[in-house]
Amino acid sequence: MTADNRFLKHRELTETIIGVFFEVYNELGHGFLESVYEKAFSMALTAKGLDVKCQIDVPVWFRGANVGNFEADVLVERKVLIELKGVKTLDASHHAQLLNYLRATEIEVGLLFNFGVRPEFKRMVFENSRKRTNHFGEVSVASLLEAKG
Numbered sequence: 001m002t003a004d005n006r007f008l009k010h011r012e013l014t015e016t017i018i019g020v021f022f023e024v025y026n027e028l029g030h031g032f033l034e035s036v037y038e039k040a041f042s043m044a045l046t047a048k049g050l051d052v053k054c055q056i057d058v059p060v061w062f063r064g065a066n067v068g069n070f071e072a073d074v075l076v077e078r079k080v081l082i083e084l085k086g087v088k089t090l091d092a093s094h095h096a097q098l099l100n101y102l103r104a105t106e107i108e109v110g111l112l113f114n115f116g117v118r119p120e121f122k123r124m125v126f127e128n129s130r131k132r133t134n135h136f137g138e139v140s141v142a143s144l145l146e147a148k149g
Contacts, residue, residue, distance in 0.1 A: 085114040102126035
C-alpha cells in the first residue's frame with residue numbers, strides 16, 4: 001500500500017464495494033440490462049450489512065432554480081454514489097456523467113462500474129471544498145432520503 005492509498009476518502013468502503021462488483025460480475029457475467037445488475041449489486045451490498053438506496057432523485061440547481069433532476073443509480077452508506085453501465089467499454093461521457101452527479105450533490109466519492117465484456121471500474125472524487133456551496137435552494141441527498149422515508 002502506498003502512502004496515497006492510506007488517505008483515500010472512504011477507502012475501506014470503496015474497496016468493499018469494488019469487491020462486491022467483482023462478485024456480481026463473476027456470478028452474472030455480461031449482457032444483462034443495467035436494472036438487473038443494479039438489483040443484484042444492491043442485494044449483495046445489503047448482504048454485507050451496508051445501507052443501500054437505489055434510484056435516488058437528485059435535483060440540479062442553476063442560479064437558484066431547479067433546472068432538472070437526475071437519478072443516481074445507487075448510494076451506499078450515504079457516502080458513495082455508484083453509476084452502473086452495461087456497455088462495450090467506458091468512455092469520457094460516462095466519466096463526465098458521474099463527475100456531474102458528484103458536482104450536483106454533497107457526495108464526494110463516486111464509483112463507475114461497467115458490466116461489459118470485460119469488467120471495468122473508475123473511482124472518482126470531487127471534494128466539497130471545490131464545489132459551489134452557495135446554491136440557492138440546493139437540497140442534500142440525505143434530506144431527500146429522509147423525505148422519501
